[in-house]
Amino acid sequence: MKISVNLLRKIIDFDWPVDKVVERLTMSGSEVEAIENKGSDIEGILAAKVIEVSKIEGSDKLTCCTVFDGKEKIDVVCGAPNVAKDQVVLFAPVGSKIPGMTLKKAKIGGKESFGMILSEAELQLSDNADEIAVLDDSIKPGKSLEGIVEYKDTILELEITPNRPDCLSHIGIAREVQALGGGKLRMPDINLNEIDKPASEAVKIVIDDPDGCPRYTGRVTRNVKIAPSPLWLKMMVYYLGMRPINNVVDITNYVMLELGHPLHAFDFDLFKKPQVLVRNAFEGEKFITLDEVERTLNSNHLLITDSVSGVAIAGIMGGEHSEVSEKTSHILLESAYFDPVTIRRGSKALGLATESSRRFERGADPDMAPVANDRACKLISEIAGGEILKGIVDTYPKPFMPVEIDLKPENVNHLLGTDLSPDTMCDILNGLNINTENRNGLKAVQPSFRPDLVREVDLSEEIARIYGFDNIPTVFRPGGTLGAEETKMERITGQVRSYLTGAGGTEIFSLTLVDSLLTKRLGLLESSVTVMNPLSEEMAVVRPGMLLSMLPVIRRNINFKEKDLFLYEIGDIYLLSDKEELPPQQNCLAIALTGNESPVFWGSAQRKSDFHTIKGLLENLADYLKLGKINLRPEDYFAFEKSRSFEVYIGDINIGYLGSVSDGCLSTADIKDKVHFVEIDMCKMVDLIPESITAKELDRFPSADRDIAVVIDENIKAEDIRTEIIDSSKGLATDVLIFDLYRGKNIPDNKKSLAFGIKYRLPDRTLTDDEVDDVHGRIAEALKSKFGAELRS
Amino acid sequence: MSEILAFLKTIEDEAKTAIENASDKAVLDSVIYSYLGRKGKLAEISRGLGKLDPQSRPQVGARLNELKKRLTDLAEKKTGILTSTLTSADTFDYTLPGKRAFVGRRHPLMQTVDRIVNIFRGMGFSVATGPDIDTEFNNFDALNTPEDHPARDLSDTFYIRKGILLRPHTSTVQIRTMQAQKPPVRIISPGRCYRSDTPDASHSPVFYQCEGLFVDEHVTFGDLKGVIIQFAKDMFGPRIKVRFRPHFFPFTEPSAEYDFSCMICGGNGCRVCKNSGWLEISGAGMVDPEVFRAVGYDPDRVTGFAFGMGVDRITMLRYRIGDIRLLYENDVRFLRQF
Structure with missing residues (x-):
């Protein structure tokens, strides 16, 4: 909402400087978003009379004019088509300033020009750039622009919250200023000179839908003269962000901006019958609005008709047919109150929002309807002439019923943490023109311009914001706890993040909306949660797995x-479920590796990350978290290479999957490098982590360390051999480490050599050499018989 | 034979180490003497060759000569180093880079979440979470949002199907928490949120919010101010100023927007704060009685406040990040800075 400080000062006297107005309005809820100083770059402009006009030879447009500025005659070249002898025009002499330039002597079309005859647009008083501004004949040459029109103004751009339709007007803002102590509001003049003929004989008003249109007022004015508005009116309408059209239309807009009530002027001669009928539109009814667009209405739209056909879509836009034009002489001025929901739905269905619909859909003031009508008719009669028929035709089938609100001052203080007296509260509310009495608690009556005020708490807010949020005492409570301790999930999540960061991982935070094409190509679209109304196909799927958002980040x-990546993320995935109302959400850890394991080093070669790198990383993490031993079980997973695709188990519980991303999947994601990936279900993992740790006693007796190397078939897994070593040692082998894997010279084809280092130990004494020999031998036998292993010396 | 060869290897290792470690000429000379001298270890082994079986004698002899040559070369080289003006400190190049692993990083947004959580935990708030996909009831109805409010439109909010949507705020968690427990409640709810905004420098369709809720008997607007001001000071330092401006939200009454004094210019006015000296942070207010009714709390008994904040915005202010998309693109060149 744009507010003119000049216009505001006409409604309320206040001596605050502009910056105080800005500060007070902002801090009471009408935030000033921008301030525009109008006319600050204009200087030395004055009225001048054109006393001679002659064509310049060889030019279609240019004329040489002589103007009289009240003191002397000045020659000036003018390019406007409408310049004519005896006009009083706005003149910028040499040395004066207009926005963007200081006038200098110039040579145009071969003639010397000592200044410029101005258009309104050149002074930014309106958007009319096609012709020069022609002033009223009565203005004397030499009169300064300041004396002609109040062009220096400050325009405040306010952000008005949707609950405050009353503030979409100067009167509403003036009321705020009044409540803030800036002065006293006074209503604009609405005393009319009416002729004797009663309006009620000229027009009837019938309302078919009183819910949609609780009030409709009309006034008839005869013999008006439609013309461009006077400069001050054009300028004000233009300063406030609207386009000047003609005097009558500009007046309706001006009154709307002043009083907040939308109005519509009809060319009454174009009514087929002198009767307004407000009815619902027929389903599919066509109507051409004044922007020359044919609209198709539905039965929820409210239509203003002349009892034969439509003349306006109520509260939204008038019709082309009955629009006020230069030919108009009789005017019916509508000032009605329409139901907010009806207008909101109607505007939405048409995709048509106007200054009028904006106000009605938020809630206009039903009691302002006749006032605004009077005000506009008064201005019409003053500016466009005409005779106002006696009386206003006011059909008001559903009168506004104000809510009476009881306000307990202690409740207000209790909510705000203040200690305000009932009198203070009463004064604040009355300052806002909310009639309030202080007798056994406060009794307030809802004003017709405040649809938002119906409860005690609504008035508490009014008191708080006018008293000033800054003035409410700030309370610092001691911390205290209400179960503010970390949950196990939070604690472990923190540990996982610290561990992985310490291990060199970069935490990422990726978007949970992922590409539907990628999801489809990976065969997951059918089983994914999708967005009904996505912004784009790239963000149409709620990720079913962390890999879907990880791969684009890697790419x-x-x-x-940046090819050497160790990325991790803790985030959510979303599953499709028929059984549950909401798609189940799973918190997951994802880790991806690609490229080299470590940075370049001058002393040794870099190694590429591989399957065992990610496995080792997960094993380390499990170790750090006291999660227990990681077991991998082969399982085909859509994204992994067949031989490198596993489910991750702790005991019998599957907590995720791990593997090397398949070439097919990588090429789908447009990635050329190998990627190794693990995804872990955080909830399952956290459940498996012991709540506490009990420290073990240290071994007091030294271990006996022996190595064993076996040659076995390629298909035998190292872990099976290791398990057998432990099992057949009868508890003596406490640590079994694989320290070598060898294939090649001296090892037959399809065989491999594995070397294990074994620590034998008893808790209560040192093992003898014989005992160690015995168990070591037994292990060798067991490996031989179970796996056909050959010992390697 | 293998034993004698292994013995030679041991001697070689010992001698090499001794030569390498010799700190001056005198020490080196005595090492040379003890291995290569006429009465040195190699001479002694050489003398014992005769005792070996004749077959292996040439092979061991050859190995012994090779060893002698290697040690002599090494000793000469070391003598050169020790007699030159270069000390070992000179020849040791400590400027070569250290052997490093990759440095891990925490995502700046997550670091900010951690910081926010820590600050509020200190004020007695616990962390509550809820699903990203939630019902229209939890998202709007329970929050006193009118049926035809624009936030419910398909143009503003992502729907999964009718009545089920991607939450545009984490207020759903407030509703879920109040439905599940009796007052007092003191929670914050950080989490992802979704709005149908075309990505640009200040909008992302997926973003990160943190909301707070404090409900108890005698909770006032003054408490709300205290909590936000304390947070501002903890997050941005003691000189930060906070202001509260009246605003409108369907779920709070009174409602406020709160601003922090611009931490970039210290409130003097700059490009970031559009010369106002203030940065708009988010909304807050006293919980509307209708919200309490929707979750079965008695608005005559309890009062409470709620507030929100964009964690992305706080992160951007904290690190002077000019474009929100940087937070979600996960370019490691960006992440490496934090």
Whole structure:
């Protein structure tokens, strides 16, 4: 909402400087978002009379004019088509300033020009750039622009919250200023000179839908003269962000901006019958609005008709047919109150929002309808002439019923943490023109311009904001706890993040909305949660797995030559479920590796991350978290290579999957480098982590360390051998480490050599050499018989 | 034979180490003497060759000569170093880079979440979470949002199907918490939120919010101010100023927007704060009685306040990040800075 400080001062006297107005309005809820100083770059402009006009030879447009500025005759070249002898015009002499330039002597079309005859647009008083501004003949040459029109103004751009339709007007803002102590509001003049003929004989008003249109007022004015508005009116309408049209239309807009009530002027001669009928539109009814667009209405739209056909879509836009034009002489001025919901739905269905619909859909003031009508008719009669028929035709089938609100001052203080007296509260509310009495608690009556005030708490807010949020005492409570301790989930999540960061991982935070094409190509679209109304196909799927958002991040980084990546993310995935109302959400840890394991080092070669790198990382994490031993079970997972695709188990519980991303999946994601990936269900993992740790006693007796190397078939898994070593040691082998894997020279084809280092130990004494020999031998036998292992010396 | 060869290897290792470690000429000379001298270890082994079986004698002899040559070369080289003006400190190049692993980083947004959580935990708030996909009831109805409020439109909010949507705020968690427990409640709810905004420098369709809720008997607007001001000071330092401006939200009454004094210019006015000296942070207010009714709390018994904040915005202010998209693109060149 744009507010003119000049216009505001006409409604309320206040001596605050502009910056105080800005500060007070902002801090009471009408935030000033921008301030525009109008006319600050205009200087030395005055009225001048054109006393001679002659064509310049060889030019279609240019004329040489002589103007009289009250003191002397000045020659000036003018390019406007409408310049004519005896006009009083706005003149910028040499040395004066208009926005963007200081006038200098110039040579135009071969003639010397000592200044400029101005258009309104050149002074930014309106958007009319086609012709020069022609002033009223009565203005004397030499009169300064300041004396002609109050062009220096400050325009405040306010952010008005949707609950405050009353503030979409100067009167509403003036009321705020009044409540804030800036002065006393006074209503604009609405005393009319009416002729004797009663309006009620000229027009009837019938309302078919009193819920949609609780009030409709009309006034008839005869013999008006439609013309461009006077400069001050054009300028004000233009300063406030609207386009000047003609005097009558500009007046309706001006009154709307002044009083907040939308109005509509009809060319009454174009009514087929002198009767307004407000009815619902027929389903599919066509109507051409004044922007020359044919609209198709539905039965919820409210239509203003002349009892034969439509003349306006109520509260939204008038019709082309009955629009006020230069030919108009009789005017019916509508000032009605329409139901907010009806207008909101109607405007939405048409995709048509106007200054009028904006106000009605938020809630206009039903009691302002006749006042605004009077005010506009008064201005019409003053500016456009005409005779106002006697009386206003006011059909008001559903009168506004104000809510009476009881206000307990202690409740207000209790909510705000203040100690305000009932009198203070009463004064604040009355300052806002909310009639309030202080007798056994406060009794307030809802004003017709405040649809938002119906409860005690609503008035508490009024008191708080006018008293000033800054003045409410700030309370610092001691911390205290209400179960503010960390949950196990939070604690472990923190540990996982610290561990992985310490291990060199970069935490990412990716978007949970992922590409539907990628999801589809990976075969997951059918089983994914999708967005009904996505912004784009790239963000149409709620990710079913962390890999879906991880792969694009990897691709992006590789494209920027960041090829060595260790990325991790803790986030959510979403599953499709028929059984539950909401798609189940799973908190997951994802880790991805690609490129080299470590940075370049001058002393040794870099190694690429591989399957065992990610496995080791997960094993380390499990170790750090006291999660227990990680077991992998082969399982085909859509994204992984067949031989490198596993489910991750702790005991019998599947907590996720791990593997090397398949070439097919990588090429779908447009990635050329190998990627190794693990996804873990955080909830399942956290459940498996012991709540506490009990420290073990240290071994007091030294272990006996022996190695064993076996040659076995390629298909035998190392872990099976290791398990057998432990099992057949009868508890003596406490640590079994694999320290070598060898294939090649001296090892037959399809065989491999595995070397284990074994620590034998008893808790209560040192093992003898014989005992160690015995168990070591037994293990060798067991490996031989179970796996056909050959010992390697 | 293998034993004698292994013995030679041991001697070689010992001698090499001794030569390498010799700190001056005198020490080196005595090492040379003890291995290569006429009465040195190699001479002694050489003398014992005769005792070996004749077959292996040439092979061991050859190995012994090779060893002698290697040690002599090494000793000469070391003598050169020790007699030159270069000390070992000179020849040791400590300027070569250290052997490093990759440095891990925490995402700046997550670091900010952690910081926010820590600050509020200190004020007695616990962390509550809820699903990203939630019902229209929890998102709007329970929050006193009118049926035809624009926030419910398909143009503003992502729907999964009718009545089920991606939450545009984490207020759903407030509703869920109040439905599940009796007052007092003191929670914050950080989490992802979704709005149908075309991505640009200040909008992302997926973003990160943190809301807070404090409900008890005798909770006042003054408490709300205290909590927000304390947070501002903890987050941005003691000189930060906070102001509260009246605003409108369907779920709070009175409602406020709160601003922090611009931490970039210290409130003097700059490009970031559009010369106002203030940065708009988010909304807050006293919980509307209708919200309490929707969750079965008695508005005559309890009062409470709620507030929100964009964690992305706080992160951007904290690190002077000019474009929200940087937070969600996960370019490691960006992440490496934090």
